[in-house]
Amino acid sequence: MEKLASPHHRDGAVIASHDAVIDARGICYAYGAHRAVNSVDLQVQRGEIFALLGTNGAGKTTTLEILQGFRAREAGELKVFGTDPRQHPGTVRARTGVVLQEAGFFGEISVTATVKLWKSLSSRTDDVDRALRTVGLDHRASHTVTSLSGGERRRLDLALAIWGNPELIILDEPTTGLDPESRRTLWSVISDLRGAGTTVVLTTHYLEEAEALADRVAIMHGGEIAVTGTLSEVLASRPSRVTVELDDGYWPPAHHRLPDGVEMRRETQRGKEVLVLESTDQQLALTWLMNAADASGLRLGPLRATPASLEEVFLDISGQPLN
Structure with a gap:
């Protein structure tokens, strides 16, 4: 895999820039009578990996949709890159890459063709070979998507998300269902992204993933943030x-x-x-x-x-x- 420059340290306390990429205060959203997101405060600093944890139904995915401007919050204030993602979605999405829980590909075309198709749709510019090298898929460039393993498909997801070096990448359970080797390969890619200064927000069902990657974590329960901080801060009270x-x-x-x-x-x-x-x-x-x-x-x-x-x-x- 292609290594990226690493001007930042692993310790979340030693990050060159401390301005918030995401600043959410009191955001709320309900599905009928069910309050899925209830007065959530969330700040994500530039150049860090932030892990959002919670059981199914805790409100993680709804929160991510609000942060990206895909869903309108019912209350609260939200700034991403200093602007409201609902009012200025193009501004935010031009600087953001996303890996969804499940992504759809045209299975019959090659890996290279898939990235080229994304290139034609994206407002960001990049090099196809570089994107595939970064996620360790350059040796599979001519193979069809259907021939890829589950771990390789998730790396292809990530190649599209990092296209054009976005400043923020949002990963919704990126390693669910992968074998341990594939999971650790993706961990390495994600760590390299943070090392190059990219801000990463991820949800995960694997606690060891959050412990291995995250500078800071937040645990959601019942639509609320129950605890947030660095791993040391979160564990210090126990x-x-x-x-x-x-x-x-x-x-x-x-x-x-x-x-x-x-x-x-x-x-x-x-x-x-x-x-x-x-x-x-x-x-x-x-x-x-x-x-x-x-x-x-x-x-x-x-x-x-x-x-x-x-x-x-x-x-x-x-x-x-x-x-």
């Missing part, structure tokens, strides 16, 4: 976990008082007794455990220290798994 196997049913003596902010319980995991400590300060929990073990002359069994996961945050908000 406790990390320290788990250690217990020998002979050992339990720390009562005089080893737990510090404030650390909770402890005893569990059976895979047939073994374990001690579980939870705290937003993992170092504090580990320090207490080591000191208690030394004071008691105890040699600890296998120990695992794991941070809070995006899955735990999601389950806490929605009460159901994402998939």
Whole structure:
């Protein structure tokens, strides 16, 4: 795949330009009596990957349609590139590429012919060979679309979306149904786009995808944004976990008082007794455990220290798994 120049850093906090490409405040939309989008605030900064998560029916796709100007919001304010996408759709779409959940192709024509057809319809200019190299499809240029695998078709979707180097790309569940190898190939392409300064907004059903790609995430539930921020910010409010196997049913003596902010319980995991400590300060929990073990002359069994996961945050908000 063709690599793009990378003037930006992976850390969302180190982005050269901090102006908002998308600035939505209080946007609303209802289908009859059902409020699909309820007073949503959403800001997406230039040059970042922003992941919008939520279960089916959470309001993600409707929100994306409003952001693109395809659907008129019923309330709230919205600016994309500083303009209203509903009032000035041509201005916004000329600077935006989109990958829908499902796209239709003429299966009997070649990959190159498909991109050339898109070239004839697009207001942006680009080179067909460059677009295919960028998504790693140059070796399949002469093949028909019907001969492509599912992952290759999604890369073709992406080739059309990035045509002409748009400043903003919106990806609606771009890797759903793909095998792990194809998914990671698309991740690499998406990361390269952000590295070249493109702003990316994606919805996904894969939490590991958001963790691997996103500078910032938002979780929607019931048409509202329940939480938003960098991964570190979103996870900081949830406790990390320290788990250690217990020998002979050992339990720390009562005089080893737990510090404030650390909770402890005893569990059976895979047939073994374990001690579980939870705290937003993992170092504090580990320090207490080591000191208690030394004071008691105890040699600890296998120990695992794991941070809070995006899955735990999601389950806490929605009460159901994402998939």
